[in-house]
Amino acid sequence: MEVKKLKFVSIWFILLCWISLAFAKVKITCPTQVSQGDVFEVVFDYSDTVDALWIEYDKKVLTLPLNKKGQTKVLLGMNIGEQKIKVLKIFYLEKDIIKKERYEISPIIKRFAVQYLTLPKKMVYFDSYTLKRIQKEKKELNFILTRITPYQLLNKIIRPVQGKVISPFGVKRVLNGNIRSYHRGVDFRAKLNTPIRSFSKGKVVLIKEMFFGGNTVVVDHGLGVYSLYMHLNRFKVKKGQIVQAGQIIGLAGKTGRATGPHLHFGLFVLGRAVNPIPLFKSN
Structure with a gap:
């Protein structure tokens, strides 16, 4: 009887540990491909054991606010002329241990239209x-x-x-025959x-x-x-x-x-x- 009871307690303890680990991990929803110039959303779902969450993207570091709902969203962007894979690094603090994850986001090459405009000279040439x-x-x-x-x-x-x-967005503008920057x-x-x-x-x-x-x-x-x-x-x-x-x-x-x-x-x-x-x- 004692052996069965001990076995039951051990299984229950292992199950509890597995559940806590499963909920402790930060779940990240992030696209793997984004068109050049587009904005995209990254969603973080986390448990109450996570004490801090921050990311590094495009050489910028953002500390994300945590809330009782256990979900935080952030907007990021793919540069309009990006040719290389972008890297998103995610860091989170749990029980004084910093954990790290890495995501790669590939740019989808996009062909932007060219727009030819003829405007009054006072709108193009300035003193x-x-x-x-x-x-x-x-x-x-x-x-x-x-x-x-x-x-x-x-x-x-x-x-x-x-x-x-x-x-x-992104259209290349030609004003009165002169090439200008893209439409931002x-x-x-x-x-x-x-x-x-x-x-x-x-x-x-x-x-x-x-x-x-x-x-x-x-x-x-x-x-x-x-x-x-x-x-x-x-x-x-x-x-x-x-x-x-x-x-x-x-x-x-x-x-x-x-x-x-x-x-x-x-x-x-x-x-x-x-x-x-x-x-x-x-x-």
């Missing part, structure tokens, strides 16, 4: 004063978009406006004063009238993710304000370098522009 303004605004934007704030506000993701895409956002058709909504929850970090973007809003969603809204006719938020997913942040317009009313929407991850369309398809 020295205007060039100085353009450079100053570019530096200001880059300073904001390359910062990595430690909080994570990103939750539900929505399309900022329901209009048709009139200029996709997506242009959506939107009638004048159409409500423009926040892509997700975040903090408004810039409201400004800019030369190219006209009335511009930038929202920080945390962990290096920013959304950008250009050519607005009117602002509906203030700098420093926390906005919810779907909240109206402005009205569509044609301010800045624009020939007609539309929304230029940009998504930036770890300082790089990425194509947001895959997120709208999955949501």
Whole structure:
């Protein structure tokens, strides 16, 4: 009787140990292939035995916030011209032991369209004063978009406006016969004063009238993710304000370098522009 009881206890103890190990491991959902320029989502599921979780990607380190639900999501991006396999390193702390996992993500080579545009000369060729303004605004934007704030506000993701895409991400633009850089956002058709909504929850970090973007809003969603809204006719938020997913942040317009009313929407991850369309398809 004692032998049977001891055997039963041993089996039960082994079973409990196996269950605790199974739940202790961090489960990672990550794509193995991503198209050049696209954004992608990585999902981490973990047990309450995990005390800390951080990742290294594109030479950046992100500490991910843990929660009672046991699940954390993060947005990352594949560089538009990436040719090599990208490596995502995951680290997590469990019972004072650091554990590490490594994932490889291959770029899917993508051919981007070429767009030929003819604009008034004043929209293409600039005097020295205007060039100085353009450079100053570019530096200001880059300073904001390359910062990595430690909080994570990103939750539900929505399309900022329901209009048709009139200029996709990554298109190579030729203005008045001169080759320019690729399109770092997506242009959506939107009638004048159409409500423009926040892509997700975040903090408004810039409201400004800019030369190219006209009335511009930038929202920080945390962990290096920013959304950008250009050519607005009117602002509906203030700098420093926390906005919810779907909240109206402005009205569509044609301010800045624009020939007609539309929304230029940009998504930036770890300082790089990425194509947001895959997120709208999955949501």
